[in-house]
Amino acid sequence: MTPLDIILADDDIIILNKPAGLLSVPGRYIPESAFSLLAEQFGELHVIHRLDRDTSGIIVFARHKAALTHVQQQFEKQKTRKxxxxxxxxxxxxxxGCVNLPICVDWPNRPLQKISHVNGRYALTRWKRLAQDAETTRVEMYPKTGRSHQLRLHMLNLGHPIVGDVFYAGDSAKEQPRMMLHARELDFTHPGTGEALQIVCPTPF
Structure with a gap:
């Protein structure tokens, strides 16, 4: 395992540039995760939010319960910018454009999710096209909500699955080294200092 790319670590929070392929938290059969590796190094740690295993980029952990509550509430009240x-x-x-389609677990096919207007929870994604070639489009996405697989499903619904997405892009994903999805920017308020943090982690693809 290559050394973790820690963007910030203080008495309240740890901000990590998570590599693609690393779980955010331990799985049933895979104990190694960003959480477990950081806990070995820093001790007490709390999960604020998660990124899919195949998504890279900015993830934040709290080092005590007060910080957890402070930052988690910012996510829940949609006061963060992602x-x-x-x-x-x-x-x-x-x-x-904008995709407003509710999402729920696809129970027979877990961990897949699906669009459901009956059982789904509200999910909203705004997007902007950055560049394009004959085969792919580079897109910037601004999720208002944080449902599991939200960006993957919303792009799929537009008819354009994410390159390398092993769940939703079919056999073409096998030809890719990773899923091309990166959490590039996150703005939130520091739980200890009250400082407005604007974290940027350049896209690696």
């Missing part, structure tokens, strides 16, 4: 960057398959039409 920006993701991705490559999707095909030429996405338009320069910008």
């Amino acid at each position: 920006v993701y960057e991705s490559l999707v398959i095909g030429q996405l039409k338009g320069n910008w």
